[in-house]
Amino acid sequence: MVEANNTTVTLQVHRFTPRPERAERARGGSPFAKKSSPFGDGSDSAARRRPRGKQWVQEYTIPARPSDTVLDCLLTIKRTIDPTLAFRYSCGHGMCGSDAAAINGTPTLLCTATVRDWAKQPSTAPEVDDEGFRRTGDETANEPDVPAENVENNIPEGSLGVIELASLPGFPPQRDLIADIDPMLNQIRKLTPYLQADGVLATTAEGKVDVFEYLQNPEQLAKYETLSNCIACGVCEGACPVYAGGDAFVGPAALIWASRFINDSRDTKAMDRMDAIDTADGVAGCQSVRACSRHCPRGIDVGEEMWQIVAKVRER
Structure with a gap:
């Protein structure tokens, strides 16, 4: 119809x-300005x-x-x-x-x-x-x-x-409805959002490369499968009352990406990943408001996943 x-x-x-950015001074500058941070x-x-x-x-x-x-x-x-x-x-x-x-x-x-x-x-x-x-x-x-x-x-x-x-x-x-999400993407990049295996090729009894080296059972896959649906849209960050550009809190999106690999049985850097987010602006910054779960377009219960990763970091 x-x-x-x-x-x-x-x-x-x-x-x-x-506002148009001002052109840089042709020469000179403050001798007290820091060159890097x-x-x-x-x-x-x-x-x-x-x-x-x-x-x-x-x-x-x-x-x-x-x-x-x-x-x-x-x-x-x-x-x-x-x-x-x-x-x-x-x-x-x-x-x-x-x-x-x-x-x-x-x-x-x-x-x-x-x-x-x-x-x-x-x-x-x-x-x-x-x-x-x-x-x-x-x-x-x-x-x-x-x-x-x-x-x-x-x-x-x-x-x-x-x-x-x-x-x-x-x-x-x-400009207008376009937001600068680079702070969120930079926080995700800092937490190495890619699989880090041991790099050792498994071999069969005949000495050939084992093509099933990273085979997982359904239970192992289920631990991170939902988290792999994150599209880094920033909706959870925008809903979070604690997050404000990634300065005081790394944000739920970055922690979701970290959790995705921490829960992956193929990854060998789980402890290092948990050490990286066990900081004042990492899991300690989460106040468990759970506003991040309200409108995730990929159906991730972000608040629950945040609680799970916080508990895992503290219990390790």
Whole structure:
């Protein structure tokens, strides 16, 4: 059954345009400036992580169907209304993780989020609950619609609602909905995210190379198979209230990648891997909030896996 395309949706996009970088001084410089840092070079300074520029919220109202994804809506805007709108995507099917952003304040993937699930009707409900906590998108999504006569600036008839978009929290914005996820990727790289076997070729009784050297049974495979589905999209990092660019906490994504190889029976560096994350900014930084589990696009219970790796490190 084909849906009629006589409805609209309004996207409120938090836009950002960075300020042009100043040209470097032609000569000279501060004699007191450090040439290098153990925590990274000058290009990874706080100035880079907190870019300055123009910020504003821009609304777009476009024709849309309930089954359309938020990515579909953005592509419509990009192609027909505003070619300057910047966002990132690749496969468009929830496999690459490149289009992670905040929808109604919740980190998730643009290509898997539908208008039906995320469009909100205007509500007179307070933004803070009775206990003083800020209300989240999930809490307001299940509330009954408020009659039009009780709402100021009511959305026009035929509108599916409003969707608020912003770049992924926890990372510095680069432009509009594009966040700089390099801090997360750098943390993953530091933990050697690849198999490290002993390098010794097993041989058969006849002296030939044993092609089944790394054969695993189902139980061994099950220990890390789910973790291998991580696509490093950054959704868990954006949801984590402790993570902020990887400076004070390595972040759940890096720990998931470390856990994937720690649980691999073929890897011979499990103890070294656990030593690497047994630091103040490693497993000790996890506060077990479990917000990282809420919207993993690959179905990983990140909070549970974090608890498991923390327990394993402490018990070794």
